Amino acid sequence: MDNPTIKEIAIRAGVSKSTVSRIISGKGYSSPEARDKVLEVIEELQYKPNAVARAMVSQRTHNIGVLLYRQELPIASHPFYGKIVDAILLEAARLNYSVFVTTDRDMSYRSADFMMEKRVDGLILISRLQQNVIDYITNFGVPYVMVNGSTDVGGVIHIVNQDEAGGRMAAEHLTEIGHERIFVIAGPQPHRSHHSRLKGFRAFREEAGKPVGEASVRFAETSTFGEGYELMSRHYGPFRAGRHTAVFATNDMLALGAMKFLLEQGTRIPEQAAVVGFDDVDFAAMFSPSLTTVRVDTWEMGTGAVRLLDELIRHEPDVAHPGQLMPRLVVRQSTGAR
């Protein structure tokens, strides 16, 4: 039961393939009679145009690739990146693109090649990619947009959150509610976002006359829940000795992990220790107590990336660069809301 082709339709409708094609595409003239007959046959045979053949001639696949660099699971279900992927999925569907989702554990060229061979119309790169991979893709001539990346290569179009401003928001909030000594858990500093968040946080505290002492900062190897828990447990002594009354972590997962450890020690949150994270992953609002955090607009990141890429693909003259996204503070139970 092979799927019918345009040829089959043409024969049954008693016209040529050209005519069928014109009627389907709606461009070019066609007589009402021909149109009716062709449409009828299409309906009857449940004909679906073959997108592969179309792509072949039009040199447009209407496919975009999402390259997510992740060394470990989760990938698409990652609490933060997953939200960006979801936004991409929805916006892409709206603009009639299908999306390939790929990951690359070891940042080889493999996944890039995968996409290049499939001749995707464009690529969305999430998370930080190595410079050589970016060069490789650039060299291939496929349009791409980088989301939440950490490369500051000139010319690369990327959508990022204003992390430094976000770091300041976290500091401002904790300062306002009166915290003098804040313990800081900083994610991997090679990551632009973790670095900027820490920087903004420190800058605000500095300006407020309550600089973050070196003894109050701990650097995490990864940015996971487990790492946050581990790190808090390892440095629980200094944390208490320093009479800290709050914890700021450069992302929610670290904050949540640290918070779980504190709760297990019987620490009352926010009474004995307030906690602030960054990202606003779904779990932040669900945790008990719910986590105060700085919300990154993942929806805009994802949908904006798709719209931008679409413009790039269609060679729109003036691509509206979305600029940097402004995050916003979301106050919850971990710093005393409600």
Next chain:
Amino acid sequence: MDNPTIKEIAIRAGVSKSTVSRIISGKGYSSPEARDKVLEVIEELQYKPNAVARAMVSQRTHNIGVLLYRQELPIASHPFYGKIVDAILLEAARLNYSVFVTTDRDMSYRSADFMMEKRVDGLILISRLQQNVIDYITNFGVPYVMVNGSTDVGGVIHIVNQDEAGGRMAAEHLTEIGHERIFVIAGPQPHRSHHSRLKGFRAFREEAGKPVGEASVRFAETSTFGEGYELMSRHYGPFRAGRHTAVFATNDMLALGAMKFLLEQGTRIPEQAAVVGFDDVDFAAMFSPSLTTVRVDTWEMGTGAVRLLDELIRHEPDVAHPGQLMPRLVVRQSTGAR
């Protein structure tokens, strides 16, 4: 800077397109000299075969589509389905398939058509799909595998968890640690999994001589965290009045939501109320207290679906149906571990 084609390679290497094609595919004869020269040119020009053209002639795209029926966000980042998607992504890459991820809010034919037009080699359907969509896809002749579905249509190959057995495990555990009166939060019963989990749970308790009374069961409209929280708060009176000492919910999100409400009321868990969920989403282990649950093997669901689909695509004579997956109990803090 157009990408080179096989023709370009042929000209530069001084051979015919046929020869280049044979050398690339590795099938058919070719002289060492020709081979060296061609490979050299390929390397020099960074030639990548055009998968679209290949698909055109081979009638194989090496693409598979994942259709995830979700009315709302999250989609790929869904705590449970997202894990299946991740497993699919990894296994598909291993078997050299690219994967399209699509969702369909209103279960129209739109997303199915999308895939049909792209001529994917096969489809993986996640979550329950309407009968008519399945018929539609079947009619199109594309091989597909259903994962965690709730359709019991004959002939449909689907991979599911043994939910009834899992429900029994939850009941057995709570019974063993001595709970007499258990409050049950049951997810939407039209969903096969929620229905079976409840059924298994009840059966075990019945056999143990401690049947679940009707007054102890509450049915949820959805299976989300918010619904679990809401439902628990709405029925907190009866919960206490009935002197229940434990809660079983047919999935983790409902359990977690209920648990958050209980914690906010000052309930000590597990001392005053033990809680058991189902699925083992990542949050389950992270929550404080961590949630005892029945772990569904999402990794096997996803990877198994891909392997199965691959066999179907390649027309393997005897497709090894993976059968139903056995879940396992994971005991954590919410029922007293550690």
Next chain:
DNA sequence: CTGAAAGCGCTTACAG
């Protein structure tokens, strides 16, 4: 061992 030819399913000028 190699090349010319046909064909995969479409679209797009170009004649008529």
Next chain:
DNA sequence: CTGAAAGCGCTTACAG
């Protein structure tokens, strides 16, 4: 308004 022809970039028999 319509059809024949060429072509998108490959692969695959088929001659030689």
